[in-house]
Each structure stands twice: as structure tokens, then as C-alpha cells.
Amino acid sequence: EQHTATPLQFEQQSRTKHQAECTLDLLKQHGGGGSGTITSTNPLWHRQFWRDVAALGKLTQVVRTVLLGHGYFGAETQSPPRPPALQRELEDAIAEAAPGTTGAD
Numbered sequence: 001e002q003h004t005a006t007p008l009q010f011e012q013q014s015r016t017k018h019q020a021e022c023t024l025d026l027l028k029q030h031g032g033g034g035s036g037t038i039t040s041t042n043p044l045w046h047r048q049f050w051r052d053v054a055a056l057g058k059l060t061q062v063v064r065t066v067l068l069g070h071g072y073f074g075a076e077t078q079s080p081p082r083p084p085a086l087q088r089e090l091e092d093a094i095a096e097a098a099p100g101t102t103g104a105d
Contacts, residue, residue: 046080
């Protein structure tokens with residue numbers, strides 16, 4: 001069931017959507033974008049990816065939860081994420097953060 005969002009919820013949804021989009025762009029740039037990406041030439045691509053994610057600043061609960069599921073704990077994260085699954089989960093977060101509605105959180 002969906003309800004009209006309050007201004008605070010709308011702001012949170014907008015932040016979540018923006019952060020998820022930025023993280024998805026970083027994933028595609030660093031390692032999840034198919035042939036010719038950094039993964040094909042740099043086996044440590046994920047270290048820069050996590051540093052760039054950390055540089056986004058304080059993450060919303062939704063985005064943080066998605067990233068924690070992929071081993072994220074900050075800029076010094078050493079393990080690589082699972083790009084196809086992370087991409088799908090970020091896309092879901094973007095879709096669920098559609099302006100004007102609230103969903104299960």
C-alpha cells in the first residue's frame with residue numbers, strides 16, 4: 001500500500017534516489033559496466049569504487065543497507081561487491097524511492 005509522502009519523507013526519498021543513482025554510476029564506471037571497464041584491466045577496481053562511495057558522504061539507510069549486504073564498511077573496504085546483484089539492488093532502491101510515494105522501508 002502506498003501513501004502520500006510528507007515533506008521529510010520526500011526529502012529522504014530524493015536523497016536515497018540520488019545516492020543510489022550516484023552509486024550505480026560509480027559501479028558502472030569502475031566495475032559493473034560490461035567489457036572495457038576497469039575490471040578488465042585492474043583487479044583492484046573495487047578499492048577505488050568503495051573510496052568513491054564513501055566520498056558521497058552520509059548514506060541514507062536504504063543505500064547503506066544495500067551496500068552493507070555487499071561487504072561495505074567504509075572507504076577501506078577490501079572485498080569486491082557482486083556487480084550484477086548490486087546493480088539490481090540499486091535499481092530497485094531507485095524505483096522504490098519514486099517521488100511522492102512511500103513504500104515498505
